[in-house]
Amino acid sequence: MAEDPACPTDAPTIRVTTMPADANSYGDIFGGWLMGQMDMAAGLVAARHSAGRAVTIAVEGMQFLRPVSVGDEVSVFATLVKVGTTSMTIDVEAWRRDRHATQTSKVTQARFVFVAVDGAGRPRQAPPLARGA
Numbered sequence: 001m002a003e004d005p006a007c008p009t010d011a012p013t014i015r016v017t018t019m020p021a022d023a024n025s026y027g028d029i030f031g032g033w034l035m036g037q038m039d040m041a042a043g044l045v046a047a048r049h050s051a052g053r054a055v056t057i058a059v060e061g062m063q064f065l066r067p068v069s070v071g072d073e074v075s076v077f078a079t080l081v082k083v084g085t086t087s088m089t090i091d092v093e094a095w096r097r098d099r100h101a102t103q104t105s106k107v108t109q110a111r112f113v114f115v116a117v118d119g120a121g122r123p124r125q126a127p128p129l130a131r132g133a
């Protein structure tokens with residue numbers, strides 16, 4: 001199996017320990033649970049950037065690269081990469097670490113698209129992406 005590229009050095013957007021309730025009957029963590037954590041991380045980035053409500057409109061290129069086990073530490077890294085008029089594109093990766101070890105490996109990746117919305121759920125303008133951000 002190919003060597004993982006280095007784990008991001010920035011602080012993760014979300015870091016959580018997986019629990020038995022998040023697993024299937026084989027002890028692997030549900031893909032939907034991982035997607036939910038990724039969606040939450042991207043949502044935090046979108047809400048902070050747009051200073052308000054933002055909703056998921058699309059998830060592109062979802063990949064599950066390796067299984068995650070109960071008790072693993074999961075770190076989710078979400079990075080704003082593009083801003084349109086109302087949309088925000090956020091690259092998201094999740095990394096696992098056995099709670100008793102130091103080595104990390106990338107377990108998922110996807111590109112989430114959020115739309116900034118007003119109180120009535122209508123698209124509103126998102127601030128432009130800062131140069132160099």
Ligand SMILES: CC(C)(COP(=O)(O)OP(=O)(O)OC[C@H]1O[C@@H](n2cnc3c(N)ncnc32)[C@H](O)[C@@H]1OP(=O)(O)O)[C@@H](O)C(=O)NCCC(=O)NCCS
Pocket residue numbers: 054055056057058083084085086087088113115117121122123
């Ligand atoms: C988000 C929502 C308000 C957008 O309304 P809409 O009338 O479809 O909006 P638009 O067609 O003007 O699209 C808004 C933006 O999303 C982009 N977009 C639309 N569909 C897209 C898709 N499938 N993939 C990527 N971007 C998409 C558009 O290009 C546009 O971007 P821009 O303003 O930066 O140019 C509406 O689709 C909605 O409420 N969806 C449900 C959201 C939801 O419940 N999510 C789950 C819970 S958070």
